[in-house]
Amino acid sequence: MTLSLVLVVAAALFSVGLWGALSQQVVVMVMMGIELMINAVVLAGGAFWWFTSPTPDGQVLLLVVIAAMTVEMAMGFAVALLLHRRRGTDMTDMAAELNR
Amino acid sequence: MLEAIVFWISAVVAVAAGVTVFRTDSMARATYALAASFVAVGLMLLTFALDYLGVIVILMMVMEMAIMALFMIMLMGMNPALMPMSMVHGKRSAAVIAGLVFVGLAAAALLVPWPGAVEAPVADTTRSLGEAVMGSKMLVMLTVSPVLFATIVGALVLGHPRNRYQRYGADLAADHPDDPIDGGVGR
Amino acid sequence: MPDITQAAPVWAALVPLGLLALASAGAVVAGVSATRMRGGAVLAGVISPFTETSRLLRQRRRVPVAADRVLWHVAIGGIPVVAVLMVVVVPIGPVVLADSPVGIVWFNAMDVLLWALWWLAGWGPNSAHPLIAGHRFLGLALAYELPLMFALTAPAVAAGSLRVADVAAAQHGLWFAVWMPVAFAVYLLSTLAFSSWGPFAVAAHADLAGGVLAETSGVDRWLMLAGRHLVLAAGALMAVPLFLGGGAGPLLGPVVWTVLKALAVLMFLELAAGRLPLIRPERFAELGWVVLLPVTVLQVLVAAVVALGGA
Numbered sequence: 001m002t003l004s005l006v007l008v009v010a011a012a013l014f015s016v017g018l019w020g021a022l023s024q025q026v027v028v029m030v031m032m033g034i035e036l037m038i039n040a041v042v043l044a045g046g047a048f049w050w051f052t053s054p055t056p057d058g059q060v061l062l063l064v065v066i067a068a069m070t071v072e073m074a075m076g077f078a079v080a081l082l083l084h085r086r087r088g089t090d091m092t093d094m095a096a097e098l099n100r
Numbered sequence: 101m102l103e104a105i106v107f108w109i110s111a112v113v114a115v116a117a118g119v120t121v122f123r124t125d126s127m128a129r130a131t132y133a134l135a136a137s138f139v140a141v142g143l144m145l146l147t148f149a150l151d152y153l154g155v156i157v158i159l160m161m162v163m164e165m166a167i168m169a170l171f172m173i174m175l176m177g178m179n180p181a182l183m184p185m186s187m188v189h190g191k192r193s194a195a196v197i198a199g200l201v202f203v204g205l206a207a208a209a210l211l212v213p214w215p216g217a218v219e220a221p222v223a224d225t226t227r228s229l230g231e232a233v234m235g236s237k238m239l240v241m242l243t244v245s246p247v248l249f250a251t252i253v254g255a256l257v258l259g260h261p262r263n264r265y266q267r268y269g270a271d272l273a274a275d276h277p278d279d280p281i282d283g284g285v286g287r
Numbered sequence: 288m289p290d291i292t293q294a295a296p297v298w299a300a301l302v303p304l305g306l307l308a309l310a311s312a313g314a315v316v317a318g319v320s321a322t323r324m325r326g327g328a329v330l331a332g333v334i335s336p337f338t339e340t341s342r343l344l345r346q347r348r349r350v351p352v353a354a355d356r357v358l359w360h361v362a363i364g365g366i367p368v369v370a371v372l373m374v375v376v377v378p379i380g381p382v383v384l385a386d387s388p389v390g391i392v393w394f395n396a397m398d399v400l401l402w403a404l405w406w407l408a409g410w411g412p413n414s415a416h417p418l419i420a421g422h423r424f425l426g427l428a429l430a431y432e433l434p435l436m437f438a439l440t441a442p443a444v445a446a447g448s449l450r451v452a453d454v455a456a457a458q459h460g461l462w463f464a465v466w467m468p469v470a471f472a473v474y475l476l477s478t479l480a481f482s483s484w485g486p487f488a489v490a491a492h493a494d495l496a497g498g499v500l501a502e503t504s505g506v507d508r509w510l511m512l513a514g515r516h517l518v519l520a521a522g523a524l525m526a527v528p529l530f531l532g533g534g535a536g537p538l539l540g541p542v543v544w545t546v547l548k549a550l551a552v553l554m555f556l557e558l559a560a561g562r563l564p565l566i567r568p569e570r571f572a573e574l575g576w577v578v579l580l581p582v583t584v585l586q587v588l589v590a591a592v593v594a595l596g597g598a
Contacts, residue, residue: 001103001107001147004209004214007205008209009111010205011201011205014202015198016122017118019122020118020122023189026175027175028168028175032121032130032134033122035138039114039137042145046148049148050148050149050221051216051217052218054222056237059150059152059153060237063153064244071251074254074255075255075258077255077259078254082258093189128355129357132403152392156392159399162399165403166402166406169406170422282570285573285577
């Protein structure tokens, strides 16, 4: 359980999230991909904290990243709801134009 | 030793659940596969002696996945019966890009000479985190809190179907808001 | 720092059995209460949980068409498991199974797992009434969860620690339930809500054909009914170190006092069913956010001022 191996796991999670975020058409599924990417960042942050500098500063950074994930989810759902109400769709392809 | 076993099992579960999110046939299963991935990452954080953060990740992420499941069902209209669904675009380019990113990041992770530990961790990581948040990092918390408040207000404004003119009348002069379901406080 | 020792893992088997015994006592109380309200005899009420158990375990199991079996069984089996996980941080006398430095947050995380499990119990059977009941539970949960989090924070602030044994030891002299009544009341209300019992039984109430219980039968139904009592018992047991002074008390020793206090709280909780009308989630939402949340935040403020002034 060295730092390099943990970072490889985090890289795998990040790549799975990136694949999902790029290939999915539904807005909420794209959000799930982004969640997986931020998840990987949290894991990598925790690994760096434990293996290189276990001071409280790193934990505060992880708290901020978790707060950022919460903000992303809340605004993402609000936008997805609004998109569904106005255009009756939940696909990102239909939301490609700003004016319609 | 036990921590290493828990870590590797959680690592396999996290990545497998992450892949399951995009390969499964049911929206609820996709959402809860993501929840399983998050719980596994929380367990991995617990093996790093990040007690408070690991438990917080489990708590918040399960809560968020429960709400996300509601939105999935609402927007995509699935029923519990499993039906094959595949809504993807650009499958090949996405897979290629993700593969290249993984190879690059893993190479960097394995080849870069990372520094060793600067100092030993404090015995009570939760107390040191609390003291940092309330002491030297108070400004960080002061900045995060209006951001979270702005998120609440923004999400409600974007998500609410009726605006304040529909609820209070054209000149905002009504005594009680005109809501279809009245709350329990009697406002 | 009280000397609480972490128990050896061999004692881990006793925790589910002990919780089951406590939950059975609660189920007996609920059975007597229900039977007496229908005009039956007390003895019939006392044995009703056990006759129901033997009937359900012999009943043939029925699964609706195209039910999502994996998610449904995760929910049905998960509720008792979550109840056991909730009590691994509670000190019974001088030992605790998992002496976590963040025991109160762990309890909070376990009760949030119930959000997922009650909804999955509604989604699994592919049937309308359970689905609506699961959604109603999430509506209720959004209203009680934040007040519950602050109600759990108040004893932690007063004791200066998130460890359950420290909170129990910080109550020498005066129980937290006495000078933090709002937090205690919100905690009891939330226990009723996350075990779907009494006035907050929106996930499993008769007004929606039993809610998530509508399509369950046989051992699934037994696991769900027992799961409700197990979660209630877990909440009652956790109330003892958080608000009722832990094992403190004259003469009888900490283990006996813990069990007696937990039984008293459990009896109070079990009798809430059938005596109070069901509270609708949409009406409770405004009550939870506009009334309960400010009041619990003020309670945490009071606890903080007392802790800073007294310590």
